[in-house]
Amino acid sequence: MTGFPPWHTASERGPRERNADAVSAYAAAGAPGITFALADGVGDDPAAGLAARTAATAAARTPVADGPAAAILNGQRALQKVGGTGDAVMVVAMPFEGGYRIAWVGDSRAYGWDGHMIRKLTEDHTMAEYFRRRRQPYTPRMEHVVTTSVRTTRPDEIGTTEVIGGGLLLTSDGVHKVLPPSTIDAILADPSRGAAALVAAAIELGGRDNATALFVEPPAADPAVIATEPFRTAA
Template sequence: MIEFGHLTHVGLRRELNEDTYYGDSELGLWLVADGMGGHEYGEVASALAREAIVREIRQGTPLQQAIRIADEEIIRASRKRSDSLPMGTTVVAVRIAGNHFEVAWVGDSRIYLWHERKLAQLSQDHSYVQELISQGTITVDQARTHPHRNVVTQALGVTDPQNLNVETLSGDLLPGMQLLLCSDGLTEEVDDRGISQVLAHTECSAQECVDGLVAAALDGGGSDNVTVVLVRRH
């Protein structure tokens, strides 16, 4: 049995919530998208991504291809607006079928796996600071306060479809495992240790854990929109 919790919050310093999410146990699809671009465009881009991916998955399109189609649709919508600012969005999504899961992502929204009281980050951020970490130029701790930590190197609607890197990863989802999808509004304010402390409360429902994580992000400063989806296998 799959149980999931979900919540999005505008945060404490933004007027608009440009994040969106989706969760459907019957379809076996969960996603988080974090929009970017001025004049409400981030909100439009993340919603377009959600709608395109859900529609494509319903039609039987593979997850990676569904995300590529979303990229093309956002680029088309952006061109119609003929605005100088492109609109874009990150996305992280998971499909669950039986005991198997597949995740895919573009940008710096993340997916974590919680298993046997250990937290593992499955996704790797498509970001400027992640490239610096990979090169050994800065540490993970230094990345948390780096002035360019919010610069993504890949985003739907912004990255040319030929250069779009939709990364995927798959595995078995065993009873007791939890998958956490989140926008960077959570990870900016709450480190892996803080996330682990909340997920360790296995007596809590998935929704209670999600509420706790969002509350922790707001306590940490709430500098951005924050969205959390937690999928738990019983």
């Protein structure tokens, strides 16, 4: 794989006291591909922000050949080395020929983008999703109670998937739990917008959390984007 498609990221603190989200991307010199990581610290304190930054940085430094699940575990080892109790949820994406391999813990998400619509690729690791899949009652609060995290996950609990073709969107819950899919579709369909517009819309629509998005454009050869214009890089 040679070259990387354009990608853009944006993050806003929102009404929280601090921004405990973090994004990291790294491409080792001479190595194929680039690793993307988006982490969301658990809580609204300095330990949460440190955990997100530490996990995202360690995950992004994982060689593409090792795979995204290994990146999650590298984030875990980095948190253990730092010590303390700070924790985060995270989603990691690595390209392979024709698509992306993805791993996650918690409720950070990955979506595929075909130039028209997003498609959710990950399944939230939350109490609400656990009971929903079993057709059992749950409360709104359970949407925010995660069942896996970077610090606590076992290897067999890490979610994994892959997607072929198109672009890729990674989000913290401050974006996807505020914006309906139709709104995300409309924003990404406009070439002059992207990650920054998603984050701004989430805050404007009353989001109460940090909001972070990372958008990787579809490859130039993808038929879905032949007639589009380049996205402007988010500030």
